[in-house]
Structures are given as structure tokens and as C-alpha cells.
Amino acid sequence: MTDTLFRLDSVSRTYGSGAAALVAVHDVSCEGHRGERIAVVGPSGSGKSTLIHLLAALDQPTAGEVSWPGLTPTPLTDPTVVGVVFQGQSLVPTLTAQENVALPLVLRGLPYRHAQEQAMTHLGFLGLESIANQLPDELSGGQGQRVAIARVLAMRPRLILADEPTGRLDTAAARQVVALLLEAADELDGGLVIATHDPYIAGQMSTRWRMRDGELSVVPDAAIGVSA
Ligand code: ADP
Numbered sequence: 001m002t003d004t005l006f007r008l009d010s011v012s013r014t015y016g017s018g019a020a021a022l023v024a025v026h027d028v029s030c031e032g033h034r035g036e037r038i039a040v041v042g043p044s045g046s047g048k049s050t051l052i053h054l055l056a057a058l059d060q061p062t063a064g065e066v067s068w069p070g071l072t073p074t075p076l077t078d079p080t081v082v083g084v085v086f087q088g089q090s091l092v093p094t095l096t097a098q099e100n101v102a103l104p105l106v107l108r109g110l111p112y113r114h115a116q117e118q119a120m121t122h123l124g125f126l127g128l129e130s131i132a133n134q135l136p137d138e139l140s141g142g143q144g145q146r147v148a149i150a151r152v153l154a155m156r157p158r159l160i161l162a163d164e165p166t167g168r169l170d171t172a173a174a175r176q177v178v179a180l181l182l183e184a185a186d187e188l189d190g191g192l193v194i195a196t197h198d199p200y201i202a203g204q205m206s207t208r209w210r211m212r213d214g215e216l217s218v219v220p221d222a223a224i225g226v227s228a
Pocket of ligand 1 (some may be wrong): 047051
């Protein structure tokens with residue numbers, strides 16, 4: 001099995017057509033490998049979310065090809081090989097924290113009680129046992145984002161994609177969330193891609209990609225800390 005988790009070959013994603021066409025991702029070629037920790041930096045509107053969605057197979061390119069040589073089955077046929085942490089609130093508002101984490105396990109066919117037990121174990125890993133029975137709107141932004149991470153980790157994905165997961169958190173909560181994602185990626189022996197504005201977070205990663213007007217460039221190590 002190859003260590004190349006995903007590959008983009010000359011990938012573009014254009015929204016709309018004709019005069020209204022907007023090229024969100026333009027002719028991007030790149031690879032991500034097992035063990036690699038990738039930060040995607042760049043200003044708002046530069047194509048980071050679109051890139052994350054393409055990597056997650058939540059969206060399809062309008063040109064070029066996305067492939068997942070090291071992921072079997074591919075995310076196209078089994079979304080659980082890739083876990084996505086979305087920007088902001090993504091929990092089901094009518095379910096408790098524990099039920100939110102259990103939901104994808106139940107959808108995968110796990111008996112309800114077993115799924116609830118596994119959910120509690122993962123909430124425990126993130127220090128969230130005490131809020132297991134609370135609803136999302138009773139949680140702080142940091143707690144909610146940690147529950148969303150527990151929900152992803154309970155599926156044990158081989159590739160974790162996070163789209164500005166700390167955008168709405170204070171510095172301490174943001175750093176804790178990133179530390180958890182790094183720890184989880186190590187434990188799962190997988191890959192991690194985080195879209196972020198935060199130069200500190202970018203500096204924690206092994207690889208930095210910069211998006212600008214849909215184009216991707218690799219940031220040399222010497223440029224760490226330079227404005228994201
Ligand atoms: P970022 O995550 O860096 O803020 P995005 O990938 O969200 O960038 O957006 C890149 C560009 O594509 C922006 O100009 C944005 O307005 C546009 N865009 C994103 N999603 C859509 C969509 N569904 N329809 C039309 N344009 C979109």
C-alpha cells in the first residue's frame with residue numbers, strides 16, 4: 001500500500017460558467033502522504049475550503065483528477081476513510097454531545113448502545129465526559145469544536161481534513177484543538193490537512209501550502225511565521 005494518501009493532477013474547480021465563471025482552484029497539482037501534517041494558508045477567498053472539499057470528495061473538480069492511491073476504499077465509496085472537521089458549528093442541534101458522536105457509528109450499523117459507549121470513550125479522550133449530555137447550544141465554541149473532533153476520531157479516519165477549525169476560537173482553545181488534531185493524526189498513523197489563517201498553527205505542521213487566487217505554492221521552511 002502506497003504512502004500517498006491523495007494526489008491532485010492539474011485540478012481546477014470553476015463555479016458558474018461564461019462571464020460569471022469563478023475559478024476557485026486553478027491547475028493545482030500536489031500530494032499528501034501518510035504521516036504528513038499539512039497547513040493550507042492564504043487569504044479569505046483564495047480557495048482553501050474548495051481544496052478541502054475536493055480532498056474529501058465532497059466536491060468534484062471541473063478539470064483534472066483527484067485520486068486517493070493510499071486510501072481503500074476511496075472516499076468516493078466510503079466517506080469514513082476521511083474525517084472532516086468543518087469551520088464553526090457542525091453538530092446536530094437536537095442531539096446531545098454523546099449522541100452527536102454516536103450518530104455516524106449508528107449510521108454505519110453499530111448497535112445504538114455500543115455506539116453510545118464508543119462515543120463516551122472518545123469524548124473521554126478529549127476530556128469531555130462531563131458535557132456528554134449537553135446540547136450543542138449549551139457548549140462553548142471550544143467544547144463544540146472538540147465534540148466535532150471526537151465525532152471524526154470515533155470513525156478512526158486515515159485522513160483528517162480540517163477547514164479553519166479554530167476560526168472562531170480564542171488563542172488558548174485554538175491551540176488546544178490543533179494539539180488534539182496532531183495527536184489524533186499520530187495515533188491513527190494517518191494524514192492531516194488544516195486550512196488556517198494562524199501562522200502559529202502553520203508553524204506546527206510539517207508542510208505548508210499557500211493558496212492565492214486558487215493557485216497553490218509550497219511555502220519553504222525559511223518562511224515559517226511569515227504572514228499566512
Ligand atoms: P477560502 O476557503 O480560502 O476562503 P473558498 O474556497 O471558500 O476560499 O472560495 C474560493 C472562491 O470561490 C471565492 O471567491 C468564493 O467566493 C468562491 N466560491 C466558493 N464557493 C462557491 C460556490 N458554492 N459558488 C460560487 N462561488 C463560490
